[in-house]
Amino acid sequence: xxxxxxxxxxxxxxxxxxxxxxxxxxxxxxxxxxxxxxxxxxxxxxxxxxxxxxxxxxxxxxxxxxxxxxxxxxxxxxxxxxxxxxxxxxxxxxxxxxxxxxxxxxxxxxxxxxxxxxxxxxxxxxxxxxxxxxxxxxxxxxxxxxxxxxxxxxxxxxxxxxxxxxxxxxxxxxxxxxxxxxxxxxxxxxxxxxxxxxxxxxxxxxxxxxxxxxxxxxxxxxxxxxxxxxxxxxxxxxxxxxxxxxxxxxxxxxxxxxxxxxxxxxxxxxxxxxxxxxxxxxxxxxxxxxxxxxxxxxxxxxxxxxxxxxxxxxxxxxxxxxxxxxxxxxxxxxxxxxxxxxxxxxxxx
Numbered sequence: 001x002x003x004x005x006x007x008x009x010x011x012x013x014x015x016x017x018x019x020x021x022x023x024x025x026x027x028x029x030x031x032x033x034x035x036x037x038x039x040x041x042x043x044x045x046x047x048x049x050x051x052x053x054x055x056x057x058x059x060x061x062x063x064x065x066x067x068x069x070x071x072x073x074x075x076x077x078x079x080x081x082x083x084x085x086x087x088x089x090x091x092x093x094x095x096x097x098x099x100x101x102x103x104x105x106x107x108x109x110x111x112x113x114x115x116x117x118x119x120x121x122x123x124x125x126x127x128x129x130x131x132x133x134x135x136x137x138x139x140x141x142x143x144x145x146x147x148x149x150x151x152x153x154x155x156x157x158x159x160x161x162x163x164x165x166x167x168x169x170x171x172x173x174x175x176x177x178x179x180x181x182x183x184x185x186x187x188x189x190x191x192x193x194x195x196x197x198x199x200x201x202x203x204x205x206x207x208x209x210x211x212x213x214x215x216x217x218x219x220x221x222x223x224x225x226x227x228x229x230x231x232x233x234x235x236x237x238x239x240x241x242x243x244x245x246x247x248x249x250x251x252x253x254x255x256x257x258x259x260x261x262x263x264x265x266x267x268x269x270x271x272x273x274x275x276x277x278x279x280x281x282x283x284x285x286x287x288x289x290x291x292x293x294x295x296x297x298x299x300x301x302x303x304x305x306x307x308x309x310x311x312x313x314x315x316x317x318x319x320x321x322x323x324x325x326x327x328x329x330x331x332x333x334x335x336x337x338x339x340x341x342x343x344x345x346x347x348x349x
Contacts, residue, residue, distance in 0.1 A: 001244050002048025008248035014041065032123055033218045035233050039180045040121035042240045043131065046176045047110040049247055054102045061092035062288040062300065068265045071272055072254040075322060077166035079156045082276060083317050087301035090294040095155055097148045109137050125192040132184045138177030154316045161321060173242040179235050182228060187220040259328045271327040275319050279306040280334065
């Protein structure tokens with residue numbers, strides 16, 4: 001579910017697993033609370049999708065699929081992944097501050113969140129504790145990133161297909177820390193075990209210490225917080241399903257929007273470069289020399305000075321906003337013009 005397009009295959013399997021857990025719980029079997037399952041998987045899903053995109057931007061920014069689909073996301077809703085893309089020495093997004101967020105989250109926050117979520121799913125006490133810590137890290141990231149987008153709005157949203165609103169629709173499902181934290185603070189922590197071999201909520205001590213016993217409430221939920229936990233579960237389920245659907249269908253939607261299959265991926269890559277740098281002579285290099293920047297060689301955008309911007313304290317891009325399959329029209333018009341120019345200059349027999 002955290003691998004974008006294949007997520008649509010994983011989601012039905014996950015939902016079927018939830019049905020089995022619910023049946024087992026109603027049958028009196030000892031299983032972990034559904035809320036623990038939902039939060040654990042949602043955190044892994046959230047972290048996995050973010051890691052995949054940012055790691056590719058950091059070290060896979062010259063792969064064809066990334067130069068097509070992820071710069072298309074940039075042109076669609078976040079100009080930080082389109083404006084002067086692949087012109088920094090390290091390649092990838094050139095938006096101010098973006099690489100700092102990537103390094104911090106790739107090397108520290110998201111691996112910590114995944115490790116904590118795995119232990120949380122195993123009902124380990126340290127998993128609960130560290131998931132709480134890393135969810136607060138997630139709040140810091142979310143607030144800081146929103147402010148970064150706001151501060152550099154001229155770069156991020158100028159010439160974009162769906163500015164601001166599109167970014168919020170795309171990213172609102174990543175508010176997972178805000179939904180997980182209230183539950184993590186109010187769940188009965190006695191259901192989590194210090195025993196490193198514990199992988200489920202099956203201990204008799206955990207069941208006997210659960211304040212909700214006899215109230216027909218989920219394990220770990222007390223009567224005081226039952227209403228809040230119910231609504232949190234609905235919100236978490238919505239975010240989980242939304243992230244999978246978003247990850248599964250966004251990239252195919254972008255490919256169609258920018259001209260696929262009329263234009264191949266290399267054609268789309270070239271057309272986006274021409275728009276980004278205001279230069280009709282640019283072509284997408286494929287295959288790109290391995291290993292490429294930053295290990296060897298310069299990024300493909302290095303040295304290009306034809307991009308149009310209004311330069312000031314904060315640059316403002318001047319590339320045009322691209323409509324639905326407009327690259328097809330631009331491509332066909334240029335090919336027709338080039339053929340006409342060639343025919344006009346060709347000697348007559």
